Amino acid sequence: MRNTLVKVGLSTAAAVLLMSSSAYAQATANASLNVTVNVAARARLTLGAAAITFADQDPGTVPTLTATALTVDVGARTSPAGNVALTVLATGPLASGGNTIAINNLAWTSTGTGFAATGTSNATTAQSVGTWTGPGSRAGSQTYTLPNSWTYAVGTYTTTLNYTLSVP
């Protein structure tokens, strides 16, 4: 009986020694999380102002009227090869009652990557303001000019310019 007890004691001690080396062996657990991101096609067009104004000037000293630069921000989510186009179309000539100034007198220069460097307003055919390829956000500015002619009849002339951003 004593031998048996001793053997059991030794066996237990050996087991404890063996187990103690593995008691804190590396343990790991894993878990997975599936992630889904939805990205839809989008277009954003933001003009820095809702109106531009040319202040009256003496044609003899200021032959060209220049408006404050108009900031233009374009955002497009499209395919990497998608063609993004921004155009502008005037609703008609600059008009003041029965007097008009031909819309092609209203021209612009631009800054910003992808923006057309120069352009001339048109009331029948949309004019390109800028083109880009692929998704992204682009910023630029347009500065409108108008010849300050002695031939203009006195008045306050207005027109509306409609900008269209196309994103496929």
Place this chain on the structure above:
Amino acid sequence: MSADTRVQSLALLVAAALLGLASSAAAQSRTATLNVTINGFVRLTLSSSGVSFPDSNPDLVPQVPGTPGPLAITVKGRTAADANLRLSVLASDDLRSGVRTILASNITWTATGDGFVAGTLNPTTAQPVGSWIGAGARSGSQSLLFRNLWTHPPGTYTLTMTYTLSSP
């Protein structure tokens, strides 16, 4: 066997047992050690098996929170008192939608709970989510965010995040 006979036989057996114990106790001393082996063990529980990021306007929601909301994480570890318990996460790849990709690093997270840390997802190097010392159960949460840019092409992107809890 009469009742008296039964009593006598029992008395003899008890006496013999006492004599045997007395002679053992007098002759030798033995110590019996009771060992309880507690193996290292870790458990990791996530409150959800998936998270999705809905399409959103990048101008209005530059960081899209994942749905269904913060991910509850429960970490349980039976380790040595001074052992480190580490929880990390690894992305299976960048976000993919067919051939289109969005860098996995556009997914970030904030965290609540002792030992939990904020981070940025990576497809090549497991990123720490939390670490602790010693055995115990810890709970925290991870709020996943998707960086919403105009430059992301449209699509439904997926990846898998694998969380690994380990103790040395």
